[in-house]
Amino acid sequence: MARQVKIKDIAQMAGVSAGTVDRILHNRGNVSEASRTAVERVLAETGYRYNIHTSAVSLRKEYRIAIAIPTAVKGEYWDSVQSGIEHALDEYSDIRISREYAYYNQFDIYSCRASFESIAEGSPNAVIIGPTFVSETRSLCGELDRKGIPYAFVDSAIEGLNPALSFSCDQKACGRTVARLLHLTCPENSDFAILSSMRTGNGRSNNSLARKEGFTEYFMETCPGNAVMEAKFSVPDPEESERNVLNFIRENPSVKGIAVMNSRGYIIADILKRTGMEGISIVCFDLTSNNVRCIRNGSISAVVCQRPELQGFHAVRGLLRYLLYNQEDERKTHSMPVDIVMAENLPYYKEFLPE
Amino acid sequence: MARQVKIKDIAQMAGVSAGTVDRILHNRGNVSEASRTAVERVLAETGYRYNIHTSAVSLRKEYRIAIAIPTAVKGEYWDSVQSGIEHALDEYSDIRISREYAYYNQFDIYSCRASFESIAEGSPNAVIIGPTFVSETRSLCGELDRKGIPYAFVDSAIEGLNPALSFSCDQKACGRTVARLLHLTCPENSDFAILSSMRTGNGRSNNSLARKEGFTEYFMETCPGNAVMEAKFSVPDPEESERNVLNFIRENPSVKGIAVMNSRGYIIADILKRTGMEGISIVCFDLTSNNVRCIRNGSISAVVCQRPELQGFHAVRGLLRYLLYNQEDERKTHSMPVDIVMAENLPYYKEFLPE
DNA sequence: CTGTTAGCGCTTTCAT
DNA sequence: ATGAAAGCGCTAACAG
Numbered sequence: 001m002a003r004q005v006k007i008k009d010i011a012q013m014a015g016v017s018a019g020t021v022d023r024i025l026h027n028r029g030n031v032s033e034a035s036r037t038a039v040e041r042v043l044a045e046t047g048y049r050y051n052i053h054t055s056a057v058s059l060r061k062e063y064r065i066a067i068a069i070p071t072a073v074k075g076e077y078w079d080s081v082q083s084g085i086e087h088a089l090d091e092y093s094d095i096r097i098s099r100e101y102a103y104y105n106q107f108d109i110y111s112c113r114a115s116f117e118s119i120a121e122g123s124p125n126a127v128i129i130g131p132t133f134v135s136e137t138r139s140l141c142g143e144l145d146r147k148g149i150p151y152a153f154v155d156s157a158i159e160g161l162n163p164a165l166s167f168s169c170d171q172k173a174c175g176r177t178v179a180r181l182l183h184l185t186c187p188e189n190s191d192f193a194i195l196s197s198m199r200t201g202n203g204r205s206n207n208s209l210a211r212k213e214g215f216t217e218y219f220m221e222t223c224p225g226n227a228v229m230e231a232k233f234s235v236p237d238p239e240e241s242e243r244n245v246l247n248f249i250r251e252n253p254s255v256k257g258i259a260v261m262n263s264r265g266y267i268i269a270d271i272l273k274r275t276g277m278e279g280i281s282i283v284c285f286d287l288t289s290n291n292v293r294c295i296r297n298g299s300i301s302a303v304v305c306q307r308p309e310l311q312g313f314h315a316v317r318g319l320l321r322y323l324l325y326n327q328e329d330e331r332k333t334h335s336m337p338v339d340i341v342m343a344e345n346l347p348y349y350k351e352f353l354p355e
Numbered sequence: 356m357a358r359q360v361k362i363k364d365i366a367q368m369a370g371v372s373a374g375t376v377d378r379i380l381h382n383r384g385n386v387s388e389a390s391r392t393a394v395e396r397v398l399a400e401t402g403y404r405y406n407i408h409t410s411a412v413s414l415r416k417e418y419r420i421a422i423a424i425p426t427a428v429k430g431e432y433w434d435s436v437q438s439g440i441e442h443a444l445d446e447y448s449d450i451r452i453s454r455e456y457a458y459y460n461q462f463d464i465y466s467c468r469a470s471f472e473s474i475a476e477g478s479p480n481a482v483i484i485g486p487t488f489v490s491e492t493r494s495l496c497g498e499l500d501r502k503g504i505p506y507a508f509v510d511s512a513i514e515g516l517n518p519a520l521s522f523s524c525d526q527k528a529c530g531r532t533v534a535r536l537l538h539l540t541c542p543e544n545s546d547f548a549i550l551s552s553m554r555t556g557n558g559r560s561n562n563s564l565a566r567k568e569g570f571t572e573y574f575m576e577t578c579p580g581n582a583v584m585e586a587k588f589s590v591p592d593p594e595e596s597e598r599n600v601l602n603f604i605r606e607n608p609s610v611k612g613i614a615v616m617n618s619r620g621y622i623i624a625d626i627l628k629r630t631g632m633e634g635i636s637i638v639c640f641d642l643t644s645n646n647v648r649c650i651r652n653g654s655i656s657a658v659v660c661q662r663p664e665l666q667g668f669h670a671v672r673g674l675l676r677y678l679l680y681n682q683e684d685e686r687k688t689h690s691m692p693v694d695i696v697m698a699e700n701l702p703y704y705k706e707f708l709p710e
Numbered sequence: 711c712t713g714t715t716a717g718c719g720c721t722t723t724c725a726t
Numbered sequence: 727a728t729g730a731a732a733g734c735g736c737t738a739a740c741a742g
Contacts, residue, residue: 006719006720007719007720007721008719008720011729016728016729017728017729017730018719018720018721018729018730019721019722019723019728019729019730020727020728020729022720022721022722023727023728025720026721030727030728031727031728032727032728035727035728049448050719050720051412051449051718051719051720052408052449053407053408053409053411053412053449053450053718053719053720054408054412054449054718054719054720054721054734055719055720055721056408056720056734057406057408057409057412057718057719057720057721057733057734057735057736058719058720058721058722058733058734059720059721059734060721060733060734093404094406094407094408094409095408167708169703170702170703173699173700173702173703176699177697177699177700179699180697180698180699184539184540185539187543188542218699304700310708314708334708335703336703336708337700337703337704337705337706338699338700338703338704339694339695339700340694340695340696340697340700341695342532342535342695343535344528344531344532344534344535344573344693345528345532345659345692345693345694345695347525347528348524348525348528348690348691348692348693349692349693350692353522353665353669353689353691361735361736362735362736362737363735363736366713371712371713372712372713372714373713373714373735373736373737374712374713374714374715374737374738375711375712375713377736377737377738378711378712380736381737383738384711385711385712386711386712387711387712390711390712405735405736406734406735406736408734408735408736409718409734409735409736409737410735410736410737411718411736412718412719412720412734412735412736412737413717413718413735413736413737413738414718414736414737414738415717415718415737
């Protein structure tokens with residue numbers, strides 16, 4: 001069961017005091033080279049791991065963790081991430097942690113800039129970032145690196161930065177999975193289409209790009225004969241969306257499967273449902289409440305999910321471990337599972353069990 | 356952030372001592388009705404929740420937890436359950452816990468009886484049970500109830516018993532999900548078959564029954580025109596299996612989809628692969644290493660999983676909370692998510708992230 | 711029945 | 727640079 005050896009034992013074995021061992025364990029300096037090596041040898045020999053609980057008890061510090069993510073709209077993607085964060089905060093509520101959300105509008109680079117600046121000013125102990133805008137993220141992370149504040153990415157990662165932790169799915173694999181599901185849910189010899197929502201801002205769509213890549217790759221390998229088209233719709237302008245979508249479908253009657261590379265599948269599903277179009281399968285991302293509704297009413301065939309809640313949970317958990325125990329040696333980049341949800345398994349889909 | 360209020364505060368507010376509050380918190384008796392009500396009022400008012408860490412620190416007790424499950428063969432179902440258990444033991448290694456496995460042969464009721472009897476004799480602090488044989492489980496649980504030892508079920512639950520916790524999937528929903536996947540992966544107008552492995556013992560097949568029910572229900576609702584047949588094969592006798600399976604397929608060429616209501620899909624997949632039969636889709640349960648291999652080589656279309664690892668993990672976690680904090684008020688019966696795994700999302704399928 | 715008290719193992723001053 | 731000692735909040739044994 002390990003954990004029999006305690007700091008006092010280590011101290012005794014190394015011929016120093018508990019205080020010294022603690023200083024070494026936490027790289028707190030003020031130790032002679034001699035003590036350090038002696039203690040480190042004993043540490044290694046005994047495989048010592050210290051007790052989280054007692055540590056947490058005496059560590060009276062309050063940690064402030066800042067969270068910079070797109071505004072969490074109830075029932076949508078970032079809301080799940082936030083639930084995961086809150087869930088973790090609750091699970092670890094015996095450690096004094098305060099959280100501070102700095103939401104930003106994911107379509108507005110200025111709001112992002114403002115949010116990120118406020119974060120840097122607050123000098124929190126750790127930061128969770130949902131990185132939408134690349135350059136903004138870069139400058140925030142630079143600032144944090146300078147201050148020695150650890151940060152974690154959720155949902156996606158920005159290249160060339162050095163987060164303590166990062167969580168995301170292999171987006172190409174997600175795209176392939178969407179392709180497979182669409183392929184399965186359409187009659188043979190269908191053509192397929194990717195419907196993209198036009199973004200107001202320049203956005204990232206980093207994720208969407210990789211998803212498209214995986215998607216088209218799948219069809220090229222599997223049935224190169226079937227066409228994969230592409231069309232656009234607009235989230236803020238429903239009437240225009242409806243016109244565009246219906247036109248596209250009328251002009252391309254061979255298209256029996258539509259992929260939406262984000263969570264907006266319900267918009268298309270609702271249009272088709274409302275206008276009585278049938279026999280077109282829709283697959284998209286994320287179990288938002290709108291998509292749940294559409295899976296239930298049969299207008300969406302399946303959804304691919306990336307455990308947003310678990311990502312939020314583990315971001316907090318990981319940062320805490322980092323702060324409390326200097327456990328930065330762990331694997332930093334976590335590739336989340338890609339979940340498939342359809343009507344049959346929807347009722348049981350949960351990322352958490354307890355509570 | 357809660358957790359500012361401590362026992363001493365409660366004690367003061369209720370006009371008693373910390374000891375009394377502790378007694379009340381843990382139903383340890385020896386308290387006057389007056390104190391009890393006073394303290395309980397303050398407790399409710401303040402929303403007090405005590406600190407897990409400090410509690411764990413002073414609670415020096417060693418907990419012994421016994422585990423009675425079918426033998427965990429590497430790479431198979433119960434091995435995953437066991438990983439989850441070990442994972443939890445590791446996560447909570449700051450609490451002194453010792454585990455004792457009492458494996459049994461899930462096809463041999465006598466070995467089960469022996470295992471269960473050894474459990475009862477050991478008087479552990481808590482027990483995790485993989486309940487295969489109904490009457491054996493009943494008598495073990497009766498014994499445990501008598502001794503006041505809490506127990507948790509994993510994988511399935513036996514009716515009429517009173518576990519502190521129980522984890523399982525809605526097996527009917529699993530069956531429907533298998534049906535859906537098979538339906539999707541077969542050409543139109545296929546017929547379908549359930550291949551059942553003949554059991555040596557009388558076994559439970561409680562789970563299989565519910566799975567079949569969901570499966571046939573799906574096809575009755577969705578395409579009553581297509582036949583759903585049934586055939587048998589034998590796990591211990593591969594040659595007989597091969598004869599049976601091949602005969603069945605030759606006699607029923609319209610069958611393009613085969614469901615196996617347990618983890619033995621790879622047996623059928625291997626037979627078809629070896630004999631060069633193509634165009635038959637197989638869907639079964641559980642991500643065992645054999646099934647992983649078959650998904651990779653394309654001989655199994657999809658697999659339905661029930662988070663065995665997470666079940667094991669939460670069984671330990673829940674029992675510990677029960678033991679340490681008397682948190683028996685929680686929801687007892689947990690319905691696990693039903694996961695769908697196919698080639699595209701297989702590489703990322705994990706039940707755990709950390710470590 | 712109840713209050714008091716001595717730890718649990720770790721962290722953190724504070725002297726030295 | 728290092729040891730001694732107090733204290734984190736909770737539990738359990740003991741005295742009353």
